[in-house]
Amino acid sequence: MIVDESILEGCIAGRREAQYQLYQKFASTMLAVCFRYARNRDEAEDFLQEGFLKVFQNLPSFRKEGSFEGWMKRIMINHSLNEVKKNRKIPFHEDIGEINETQILENDEFADKMDPIESDVLLEMIRSLPEGYRVVFSLYVMEDYSHKDIAEALNISENTSKTQLLKARRLLKNKVVDYHKTRVIPHYQ
Amino acid sequence: MIEKQNIHSDANDGLDNLFRNALGSHQMEPSGGLWKGISRKLLWTELAHFNFSNLPRAFWIGTASAFLIGMIFLVSQIPDGKVTENSYSPAIPGQNYISSSSAFISNSNHSASPVKHHPENTSSTSSTSTNTATYASLIPSNLPLSVNTGTSRTANDPVILASTGSGRNLYDLVYMYHISSGNLFPNTAEDTMLRFITQNSILNVPKTKRETPQFLTLNLGISPEVSVYRGEDLYSTTNYWLNASMTYHAGRFSISTGFDLGYIFDRGNYRVNYKSKDSIGFFTSIVSFIVNPDNTVVYTTKDIPVYDSLQHIADDKGNNRYTYLQIPLLLGFEVIETNHLSLGIKAGPALSFLIGTKKAVPFVDYPNARLILVEDNTMQRVKTNWEFQVGLDLEYRLSKNFSVYAQPYYKHYFKPFIQQEGASAKDPYSIGLGIGTRFNFGLKKTKP
Numbered sequence: 001m002i003v004d005e006s007i008l009e010g011c012i013a014g015r016r017e018a019q020y021q022l023y024q025k026f027a028s029t030m031l032a033v034c035f036r037y038a039r040n041r042d043e044a045e046d047f048l049q050e051g052f053l054k055v056f057q058n059l060p061s062f063r064k065e066g067s068f069e070g071w072m073k074r075i076m077i078n079h080s081l082n083e084v085k086k087n088r089k090i091p092f093h094e095d096i097g098e099i100n101e102t103q104i105l106e107n108d109e110f111a112d113k114m115d116p117i118e119s120d121v122l123l124e125m126i127r128s129l130p131e132g133y134r135v136v137f138s139l140y141v142m143e144d145y146s147h148k149d150i151a152e153a154l155n156i157s158e159n160t161s162k163t164q165l166l167k168a169r170r171l172l173k174n175k176v177v178d179y180h181k182t183r184v185i186p187h188y189q
Numbered sequence: 190m191i192e193k194q195n196i197h198s199d200a201n202d203g204l205d206n207l208f209r210n211a212l213g214s215h216q217m218e219p220s221g222g223l224w225k226g227i228s229r230k231l232l233w234t235e236l237a238h239f240n241f242s243n244l245p246r247a248f249w250i251g252t253a254s255a256f257l258i259g260m261i262f263l264v265s266q267i268p269d270g271k272v273t274e275n276s277y278s279p280a281i282p283g284q285n286y287i288s289s290s291s292a293f294i295s296n297s298n299h300s301a302s303p304v305k306h307h308p309e310n311t312s313s314t315s316s317t318s319t320n321t322a323t324y325a326s327l328i329p330s331n332l333p334l335s336v337n338t339g340t341s342r343t344a345n346d347p348v349i350l351a352s353t354g355s356g357r358n359l360y361d362l363v364y365m366y367h368i369s370s371g372n373l374f375p376n377t378a379e380d381t382m383l384r385f386i387t388q389n390s391i392l393n394v395p396k397t398k399r400e401t402p403q404f405l406t407l408n409l410g411i412s413p414e415v416s417v418y419r420g421e422d423l424y425s426t427t428n429y430w431l432n433a434s435m436t437y438h439a440g441r442f443s444i445s446t447g448f449d450l451g452y453i454f455d456r457g458n459y460r461v462n463y464k465s466k467d468s469i470g471f472f473t474s475i476v477s478f479i480v481n482p483d484n485t486v487v488y489t490t491k492d493i494p495v496y497d498s499l500q501h502i503a504d505d506k507g508n509n510r511y512t513y514l515q516i517p518l519l520l521g522f523e524v525i526e527t528n529h530l531s532l533g534i535k536a537g538p539a540l541s542f543l544i545g546t547k548k549a550v551p552f553v554d555y556p557n558a559r560l561i562l563v564e565d566n567t568m569q570r571v572k573t574n575w576e577f578q579v580g581l582d583l584e585y586r587l588s589k590n591f592s593v594y595a596q597p598y599y600k601h602y603f604k605p606f607i608q609q610e611g612a613s614a615k616d617p618y619s620i621g622l623g624i625g626t627r628f629n630f631g632l633k634k635t636k637p
Contacts, residue, residue: 014235016228023224028216035217045223052227053234087503119211126208130468141205142212167471170492173204 003068012059019056026069027052030076036126036138037080047083051076077143081153084135092132092160117179125175133168140165233415233425236620260525401440408434408445408594410625416453418606419615428453432623434517443521443533451515451541455606457507457549460564465501468494500561507549511570515541521582529586535596536579543572568607575603584627596623 003025010018031048038044054075062071126134139145139153140161150161412430417423434447471492478488517539525532548565580598587593600619 016231019231020224020228023227027219027223029214031217031219032212032215041217044217045220048219049223049226049230053230056231057234087506117207117211119215122208122211123215126212137208141208169204170471172208174492176204176207 008059008062008068011056022055023052026072029069030072033073033076034080035123036142037077037084037135039131047076047080050083051079054079073143077139078153081135085154092154092156092164117176121179125172125179128175129168129171132164133171136161136164137168137172236415403437403439405630406436406438407628407630408432408436408447408625409627410594410596410623412449412596412598412621412623414598414600414619414621416606416617416619418455418617424456426454428619430515430621430623432625436521436627441523441533443523443535445519445521445535446517449515449517449539449541451513453511453513453606455509455511455570457509457565457567459507460566461503461560462562462564463501463503464498464559464561466496467499469497469499470495509549509567510547511543512545512547513541514544515539517578519578531582531584531586533582533584534580535582535598537577539576539578539600541574541576543570546570570606571604574606577601577603580623590629592627592629594623594625594627597621598623 003022007018007021007025011022027048030051031044034047034051035041035044038047055072058075062068126137129137135154136150139150140147145153147158147161147165150156151158154161410432412432414428414430415425416428417425428451430449430451432447432449434445434449436443436445471494473490474493476489476491478486480486517537519535519537519539521533521535523531523533548567578598578600580596582594582596584592584594598621600621602617602619604616606617
């Protein structure tokens with residue numbers, strides 16, 4: 001999503017109509033991002049609100065070297081994670097040794113047979129995960145964080161991150177399979 | 190520092206891509222009022238960081254011009270509070286009582302029906318007068334006035350001061366009388382009425398020594414204010430003060446003190462220890478199995494989650510309320526006064542005491558959680574604080590003794606609200622608007 005240079009300049013100058021244009025352009029996308037880390041929609045909107053304030057405050061420091069959307073998304077994610085960490089303890093399950101995720105789901109053929117699933121259904125599957133799983137899975141899969149990044153962001157070990165991801169994937173895989181079974185997809189008959 | 194890496198590639202790409210592709214561009218429509226909330230917070234942030242030096246020069250020139258014009262307009266509207274303005278209806282219709290402006294002293298009061306007065310061009314007149322040398326010496330030389338030098342005057346006859354100039358002579362006379370602080374006619378009694386006459390109007394001015402009005406007012410009001418906390422985390426809270434004060438007025442000056450009861454709100458920080466049963470892992474349970482004819486076994490398995498009671502620590506926030514008693518000592522100066530309106534400035538120190546604390550109960554909303562301990566990590570508020578307050582006082586008189594006021598003010602605190610060693614917090618400040626009613630005791634002013 002490309003943003004007009006004049007809108008950014010207007011935001012930096014503090015013009016409210018430019019700020020509103022920026023909000024209208026990105027609010028829907030960013031709310032979906034915040035929702036991945038929030039407990040509910042209300043909390044996601046709180047994250048979005050404060051996140052936009054930070055975006056407007058920090059806009060002068062945006063160096064225009066990368067995409068604006070990516071920069072904004074990073075602010076939203078960081079703010080959401082900070083708020084989550086500040087307000088509650090995310091329950092992460094204990095480490096269970098060195099995890100080799102590629103081996104655990106090795107030979108998993110179901111992915112190749114997957115038919116598309118509606119995004120609302122997939123979102124609901126992610127929402128139903130325990131918070132620790134959901135946060136790690138979202139960071140790793142949706143935001144392309146590495147386990148090292150996740151460990152730094154959440155103050156956990158890399159192994160804990162891997163554990164959460166592993167378990168999240170396992171749960172999600174089951175949910176996807178179950179969903180297809182209920183839909184009577186030919187692959188699973 | 191977090192660095193973005195390339196899209197992960199492993200055996201789970203199928204599952205990951207399923208979610209990534211479907212939800213990567215997922216959108217959710219925000220609530221309608223969300224932008225209003227952002228806009229409001231932006232406004233507060235801008236106010237908190239407002240820097241007057243960033244304003245363009247045109248703004249300052251415009252503001253100064255508007256202020257100057259406003260002041261000129263207000264000053265031009267100021268009537269003389271001691272002057273009763275009456276019309277002159279000829280005692281005998283059709284008769285020209287006095288054809289030019291003049292002033293004389295009578296020992297009895299006179300009245301006439303009130304109408305608007307219009308100064309007119311005047312010319313000299315002659316009448317009886319006495320002690321003219323004394324009066325003449327009191328008249329400034331730059332005023333176009335002369336004293337009539339009539340010869341015979343009895344005790345009951347009026348003293349005539351006649352003007353020889355034009356235009357503003359009548360007002361000049363009144364002005365001269367007032368700047369003389371009542372000493373213009375020292376030999377006349379206190380109840381003497383000084384009467385200024387033009388062709389079609391009369392101004393009656395009681396000759397009294399001009400005294401500095403002194404009186405008391407009782408002020409009752411409420412002041413909503415926004416306090417800005419300037420620590421590592423800049424934020425603001427809305428507080429409320431109940432005001433009760435007495436003000437002693439002496440002329441344009443005043444001094445007031447009293448009691449203000451403030452309800453101040455601030456964040457409370459809590460650490461919540463709780464236990465909850467969480468899934469800590471899985472084991473694979475065999476539900477059934479089938480032995481095929483070729484002796485291979487097919488197992489049907491199920492992942493069974495294992496739960497354990499885990500202890501968690503979470504940080505929570507609440508909104509604490511603190512009650513402060515504040516004793517201000519404000520000096521005031523009345524800048525402008527009209528019949529109904531007056532505008533003044535007030536400034537002075539105030540001392541506030543913490544007299545009560547009501548802490549919020551932290552919101553603990555963790556599913557299946559068992560609360561173990563709630564630690565209060567809220568920083569201690571200061572018990573006393575000095576502040577300096579400066580503001581405007583705009584008063585609208587509804588009657589002789591009763592008025593309403595509005596007082597926009599700025600309050601600067603001399604130390605942060607929080608007791609914290611080594612804190613880098615700057616002194617907080619508040620911006621508020623006091624509104625209320627004022628009752629005047631013994632106000633010696635003409636009823637508007």
